[in-house]
Amino acid sequence: MASSTRLTRSSARKLMTKKADSLKSPTSEHKGCSLRNEAAVTFPKAADLQKTPTKHKASCEVEYGYISSVTPPKQTRTHATDVDSVKTPSSLFKNLSLKSPVKKPRSTNTKKSLFEACNQEEGVEKLENEAAEQLEKPKTQYQNARRALHSQTPTDMPGREKEIEDIRNFIEEHIENGTSGSIYISGPPGTGKTASLNLILEDKGISSLIQKIYINCTSIKSATSVYSRLNKELCIKVNGKSEKDNLSAFERYLKKKHKPILIVLDEIDQLETKNHSILYTIFEWPSRLDSKIILVGIANALDLTDRTLPRLQARCDLKPKLLHFAPYTKEQIVCIFTSRLKAAGVFEVFSSVAIQMLAAKNYHLHATFNA
Numbered sequence: 001m002a003s004s005t006r007l008t009r010s011s012a013r014k015l016m017t018k019k020a021d022s023l024k025s026p027t028s029e030h031k032g033c034s035l036r037n038e039a040a041v042t043f044p045k046a047a048d049l050q051k052t053p054t055k056h057k058a059s060c061e062v063e064y065g066y067i068s069s070v071t072p073p074k075q076t077r078t079h080a081t082d083v084d085s086v087k088t089p090s091s092l093f094k095n096l097s098l099k100s101p102v103k104k105p106r107s108t109n110t111k112k113s114l115f116e117a118c119n120q121e122e123g124v125e126k127l128e129n130e131a132a133e134q135l136e137k138p139k140t141q142y143q144n145a146r147r148a149l150h151s152q153t154p155t156d157m158p159g160r161e162k163e164i165e166d167i168r169n170f171i172e173e174h175i176e177n178g179t180s181g182s183i184y185i186s187g188p189p190g191t192g193k194t195a196s197l198n199l200i201l202e203d204k205g206i207s208s209l210i211q212k213i214y215i216n217c218t219s220i221k222s223a224t225s226v227y228s229r230l231n232k233e234l235c236i237k238v239n240g241k242s243e244k245d246n247l248s249a250f251e252r253y254l255k256k257k258h259k260p261i262l263i264v265l266d267e268i269d270q271l272e273t274k275n276h277s278i279l280y281t282i283f284e285w286p287s288r289l290d291s292k293i294i295l296v297g298i299a300n301a302l303d304l305t306d307r308t309l310p311r312l313q314a315r316c317d318l319k320p321k322l323l324h325f326a327p328y329t330k331e332q333i334v335c336i337f338t339s340r341l342k343a344a345g346v347f348e349v350f351s352s353v354a355i356q357m358l359a360a361k362n363y364h365l366h367a368t369f370n371a
Helices: 002-024 031-039 053-063 089-095 111-149 161-177 193-201 223-233 243-255 277-287 304-308 330-344 352-370
Strands: 181-186 211-216 261-266 293-299 321-324
Touching: 111 330, 161 181, 161 193, 161 293, 161 321, 181 193, 181 277, 181 304, 193 261, 193 293, 211 223, 223 243, 223 277, 277 293, 330 352
Parallel strands: 181 293, 181 321, 211 261, 261 293
Antiparallel strands: none
């Protein structure tokens, strides 16, 4: 460090000696000018020479005049004309305008003009509703036709007039005589067994004279729960929850004075057990004295009573009446479609050829299913 400082001082002395010599012996015609410029020059000190090269170079350039230092421009004073442009509280308050809201003129609508406007709105709404009805009319017609063809409670049963008459006569005969009886209705699915019976029971002349109970045996939990379901429908009090308790409570009710009871057991084959005790018990109720039970059993199998309940054939008083519903013919299906579409007022939706095709398709589907 001492050697570097010594070298620097020696170089500075040499530089000062050289400058002094040049001042003593000027060689150019501008000697006076150069002397004045050189005299104004200040040489760097030894402390400044020890700075980093970059800072030393920058300081030398500024001090020797190689880079001219430029002062920033002076800011102009704000004149009186520019005072308004400055946003101060006082200037903002001057620009604030406090004006009362403009009052809206009173409505000149009279009762007459309002009435006319309402009439115009009603006329437009009426036209829109008519247009919407015309657009929805075809859609509604097809929906009504579909609903009529899929109805589960028809008001007419073409092709089943004879069967309906037989069931009606059987029920009315036992109601008038105050006797009991049983009938077993068989037939393939979709042949109108349940629909025909429901059509009869809708007759107020019959339903007002009896207590009717309809049970779909597929909806009960077990075969033994049919007794509890009968007690529930007849509002019979039961002392206990077992099968015997429910059966004894129902049989006690049959010994009392009561209105005739019409019991419809749909899908009665679901009550089959190993020894068929439940089916035997149910079909034996009409043989009891003063039981006043009209039992209607419905199932698909034609020979249920002969095959499953052979003991019923031994006694005439236990043997039920048999009624079979044969599958519909193609002509009967056409009559059913025609009557239902006419009843719904949408007969013109389908042509006669389309109805014939639908009937043929329906007939073949039932024939394939029942084969």
